[in-house]
Amino acid sequence: MADTIEESNVSYDELMDLENEFEDVETEIIRKQYEMSKPLYAKRAELVSQIKTFWPLVFEAAPMDIDEYIQPSDSALLLSSLKSLSVTRFELDADPAKGDPRSFAIRFEFDENDHFEDKVLEKKFWWRASKDGFRGYVSEPVEIRWKAGKDLTDGLLSLAKAVYDEQKGKPRPAASGNAKDKKKEKEPLTDKQKALKEKIDQTGMGGVSFFAWFGYIGEYITAEESREALAEEAEERRKRKAGEAVPKKDDEDEDMEDAEDSDDEDDDDDLDIFPAGDAVAMAIADDLWPNAIKYFVQAQEQDILSEIDEEFDDEDDEDDEEEEAPKRKKQKA
Amino acid sequence: MADTIEESNVSYDELMDLENEFEDVETEIIRKQYEMSKPLYAKRAELVSQIKTFWPLVFEAAPMDIDEYIQPSDSALLLSSLKSLSVTRFELDADPAKGDPRSFAIRFEFDENDHFEDKVLEKKFWWRASKDGFRGYVSEPVEIRWKAGKDLTDGLLSLAKAVYDEQKGKPRPAASGNAKDKKKEKEPLTDKQKALKEKIDQTGMGGVSFFAWFGYIGEYITAEESREALAEEAEERRKRKAGEAVPKKDDEDEDMEDAEDSDDEDDDDDLDIFPAGDAVAMAIADDLWPNAIKYFVQAQEQDILSEIDEEFDDEDDEDDEEEEAPKRKKQKA
Numbered sequence: 001m002a003d004t005i006e007e008s009n010v011s012y013d014e015l016m017d018l019e020n021e022f023e024d025v026e027t028e029i030i031r032k033q034y035e036m037s038k039p040l041y042a043k044r045a046e047l048v049s050q051i052k053t054f055w056p057l058v059f060e061a062a063p064m065d066i067d068e069y070i071q072p073s074d075s076a077l078l079l080s081s082l083k084s085l086s087v088t089r090f091e092l093d094a095d096p097a098k099g100d101p102r103s104f105a106i107r108f109e110f111d112e113n114d115h116f117e118d119k120v121l122e123k124k125f126w127w128r129a130s131k132d133g134f135r136g137y138v139s140e141p142v143e144i145r146w147k148a149g150k151d152l153t154d155g156l157l158s159l160a161k162a163v164y165d166e167q168k169g170k171p172r173p174a175a176s177g178n179a180k181d182k183k184k185e186k187e188p189l190t191d192k193q194k195a196l197k198e199k200i201d202q203t204g205m206g207g208v209s210f211f212a213w214f215g216y217i218g219e220y221i222t223a224e225e226s227r228e229a230l231a232e233e234a235e236e237r238r239k240r241k242a243g244e245a246v247p248k249k250d251d252e253d254e255d256m257e258d259a260e261d262s263d264d265e266d267d268d269d270d271l272d273i274f275p276a277g278d279a280v281a282m283a284i285a286d287d288l289w290p291n292a293i294k295y296f297v298q299a300q301e302q303d304i305l306s307e308i309d310e311e312f313d314d315e316d317d318e319d320d321e322e323e324e325a326p327k328r329k330k331q332k333a
Numbered sequence: 334m335a336d337t338i339e340e341s342n343v344s345y346d347e348l349m350d351l352e353n354e355f356e357d358v359e360t361e362i363i364r365k366q367y368e369m370s371k372p373l374y375a376k377r378a379e380l381v382s383q384i385k386t387f388w389p390l391v392f393e394a395a396p397m398d399i400d401e402y403i404q405p406s407d408s409a410l411l412l413s414s415l416k417s418l419s420v421t422r423f424e425l426d427a428d429p430a431k432g433d434p435r436s437f438a439i440r441f442e443f444d445e446n447d448h449f450e451d452k453v454l455e456k457k458f459w460w461r462a463s464k465d466g467f468r469g470y471v472s473e474p475v476e477i478r479w480k481a482g483k484d485l486t487d488g489l490l491s492l493a494k495a496v497y498d499e500q501k502g503k504p505r506p507a508a509s510g511n512a513k514d515k516k517k518e519k520e521p522l523t524d525k526q527k528a529l530k531e532k533i534d535q536t537g538m539g540g541v542s543f544f545a546w547f548g549y550i551g552e553y554i555t556a557e558e559s560r561e562a563l564a565e566e567a568e569e570r571r572k573r574k575a576g577e578a579v580p581k582k583d584d585e586d587e588d589m590e591d592a593e594d595s596d597d598e599d600d601d602d603d604l605d606i607f608p609a610g611d612a613v614a615m616a617i618a619d620d621l622w623p624n625a626i627k628y629f630v631q632a633q634e635q636d637i638l639s640e641i642d643e644e645f646d647d648e649d650d651e652d653d654e655e656e657e658a659p660k661r662k663k664q665k666a
Contacts, residue, residue, distance in 0.1 A: 005633070008383045012630075018377055019626045025369045032365060036358045044351055050341045293352045297345075300338070 013246075017237050030101040034089050037290075044293070045086065055082045058292045061299035065283045069276070073152055074210040081113035087289040090124065102127035102137075104285050115152060117145040123214055125281050128226040129233070130219060137278040138218040140164060144211060152209035153273070159196045160215035160273045166192055167220060196271055208273070216277020346579075350570050363434040367422050370623075377626070378419065388415045391625045394632035398616045402609070406485055407543040414446035420622040423457065435460035435470075437618050448485060450478040456547055458614050461559040462566070463552060470611040471551040473497060477544060485542035486606070492529045493548035493606045499525055500553060529604055541606070549610020 002008035005015075048054040056079045059070070070078070086107045091099030107122040121144060125137040141161040144151075151157070189197065239246045274280075288295065335341035338348075381387040389412045392403070403411070419440045424432030440455040454477065458470040474494040477484075484490070522530065572579045607613075621628065 002383060003385045005384050005386075010380050010383050014380060015626050015630070018373065018380065021373050021376075022370065022623070022626075025366065025373065028369065029362060029366050033358065033362050036361065037355065040351065040354050040358065043354075047343050047347060047351065050335060050343050051338050052336045053338075290355070293348050293355075297348070 013240060017240060020233070020237060027101050030089070031092060034092060034101060041086075045084070048292075048296075049084065054296055055085050055292075056080075057299035057303070058085070058288065058295045061295040061302065062288055063283065066280055066288060069213065069274075069280060070210045071152075071207060077113060077115055077152070081111040083109040083111050085109075085284075085289065085292075087285045091126075100127050104281075106281060106284055106289075115147060115150045117147065121214060123216075123281070125278065125285075126223070126226075128219070128221040128223070129229040130221045130225060131229045131232070134219055134221065136218065137281060138221050139216050139277065139281070141217060142214040144214060153212045153215070154203070156196075156199055156203060156208070156212055156273050157215045159192070159199055160212075160217070160271075163190075163192045163196050163271065164217055166190060193271060196273075200271070200273060213274045213277050213280055215273040216275075216281070217272055218278055346573060350573060353566070353570060360434050363422070364425060367425060367434060374419075378417070381625075381629075382417065387629055388418050388625075389413075390632035390636070391418070391621065391628045394628040394635065395621055396616065399613055399621060402541075402546065402607075402613060403543045404485075404540060410446060410448055410485070414444040416442040416444050418442075418617075418622065418625075420618045424459075433460050437614075439614060439617055439622075448480060448483045450480065454547060456549075456614070458611065458618075459556070459559075461552070461554040461556070462562040463554045463558060464562045464565070467552055467554065469551065470614060471554050472549050472610065472614070474550060475547040477547060486545045486548070487536070489529075489532055489536060489541070489545055489606050490548045492525070492532055493545075493550070493604075496523075496525045496529050496604065497550055499523060526604060529606075533604070533606060546607045546610050546613055548606040549608075549614070550605055551611055 005012070059066075059078050059082065060075070062070070088105050088107070089099070089101055089103065090105045091103040092101050093099070103124070103126045105122055105124045107120065109120055110116075110118065121142055123139060123142050125139050127136070128138050129135050141157065141164045143161050144153075144157060146152075236246050338345070392399075392411050392415065393408075395403070421438050421440070422432070422434055422436065423438045424436040425434050426432070436457070436459045438455055438457045440453065442453055443449075443451065454475055456472060456475045458472050460469070461471050462468050474490065474497045476494050477486075477490060479485075569579050
């Protein structure tokens with residue numbers, strides 16, 4: 001038996017083709033699950049719409065991979081005005097047979113609030129493939145109509161949107177799929193890009209508002225490029241399966257070097273105001289949303305626990321708590 | 334609209350019943366996924382059996398929630414002798430119609446090695462429900478036939494097994510389902526339990542071997558208790574759905590207090606030599622196993638990266654690397 005893959009008769013292509021078959025099953029499973037749980041989500045929406053604190057408390061109990069991006073001012077806004085959340089598989093809804101079950105939209109509904117005019121903020125995530133091997137979620141910046149002086153992103157989001165609009169129409173050299181384009185000379189930054197980069201550098205992304213998440217872009221990949229990339233790949237898989245020769249693309253040899261070169265990719269990330277946007281979106285869609293009842297119950301328990309702590313700690317300055325406490329149900333005296 | 338659940342017309346029971354319906358869908362989805370991916374897993378097993386380093390490298394690249402429990406000596410053993418890993422849904426295999434798709438077994442195959450005689454170590458995780466509200470994975474300690482002086486758990490595992498065997502036959506007061514039993518007086522520890530507790534306290538669980546994971550128990554819940562608990566619950570759900578009265582159990586009022594009382598549960602954990610055993614098992618079954626190819630490729634990339642680093646760092650003491658390096662494929666000169 002061979003020690004390593006290089007010495008064995010197994011090729012990376014074989015492993016990758018198999019991985020793609022696993023992914024096909026996974027995609028089919030998402031489709032089935034969406035279908036099967038739709039009536040339950042509708043029932044849940046109806047039930048929890050009767051509890052004003054439901055979604056704010058779910059966010060209060062959000063797991064670390066979401067919570068770490070929620071600043072105190074974001075949290076205050078969510079607590080006071082988040083009315084509902086929903087996740088839909090919009091490509092599947094539009095075309096149950098051919099739509100990609102992986103694409104999803106996250107929709108926030110808000111009450112009247114101090115920070116912005118919008119009642120609904122919805123962000124879409126398209127699952128896309130590029131010809132140079134990227135697979136993942138891309139999105140578009142969503143504008144927020146901030147009230148004067150109340151922009152939690154301090155202009156970052158609207159700058160990101162302006163840059164996106166400017167870039168969107170331009171042909172992307174990477175889309176041609178030739179390996180040499182991967183080493184393309186860098187185009188000079190536009191004025192808007194420069195301004196955005198400066199703003200990002202100034203801000204220091206550690207304390208940036210959760211609402212900057214609405215600015216996540218990922219990569220610029222059109223639906224058309226994605227369709228073509230997937231069709232090419234499917235054709236290669238078919239050929240390999242049939243034992244036909246598949247012309248090797250230049251960049252395939254580089255698969256193993258990509259990790260080394262991956263700094264290149266960071267160019268796009270440099271101009272993304274929320275580079276972890278896809279990870280946060282997946283955490284919301286695949287965890288917070290399906291497990292919302294669990295998180296709500298958890299938040300209730302913590303609430304009561306902290307109330308007990310407060311009662312215990314602050315026996316002599318009860319006034320501080322008075323405004324909040326009466327809303328909560330008392331457990332044993 | 335009500336601010337809180339207590340003021341609303343929604344009851345916890347309604348939320349929990351709905352949560353159970355979600356869980357039913359989830360379980361059905363696991364069943365479908367297992368069916369659909371079975372041929373792919375067989376194909377993968379056949380492919381990767383030709384690459385000796387496959388599973389060791391997958392463990393090398395394991396995510397933090399597994400990796401944090403792998404000590405350097407565990408890692409050396411896995412690298413040198415882990416031959417294969419597999420995850421099966423054994424209750425489903427035994428009874429496709431009625432078996433619980435959530436129960437799973439993790440099977441490790443080993444080459445001849447310095448530490449133990451076993452060629453196969455398999456640990457089963459049963460998804461069980463108890464009458465006092467526990468839902469989750471329970472297991473039994475798996476013995477390892479250590480070679481003399483080579484026990485990586487330093488006796489901890491065999492002690493855990495001895496305690497388990499002693500306790501297994503005893504009737505569990507918690508199984509009666511009466512709320513008052515939750516406040517049961519503690520039984521005194523047996524001699525074996527005392528010895529185990531002492532050993533655990535001495536060891537300090539921070540640096541304990543990954544192989545202690547084979548000792549995870551969780552809770553003592555029989556298949557029979559679990560069946561009864563689930564049947565009771567299903568009957569209550571049915572009644573609530575039909576609008577019939579459901580006699581309230583004493584302990585239901587305590588739902589919200591449980592968080593406060595949860596220290597009680599830690600009694601069992603005190604005698605578990607690997608309290609996070611269920612979480613690690615789920616990480617293996619739901620992440621490492623399905624994504625093994627991804628982790629393997631990741632490990633290969635890191636390997637090459639660290640090789641490049643080594644070449645770069647250690648240009649003047651190449652001898653150190655010579656023994657290992659020739660096995661690996663060189664990327665560009």
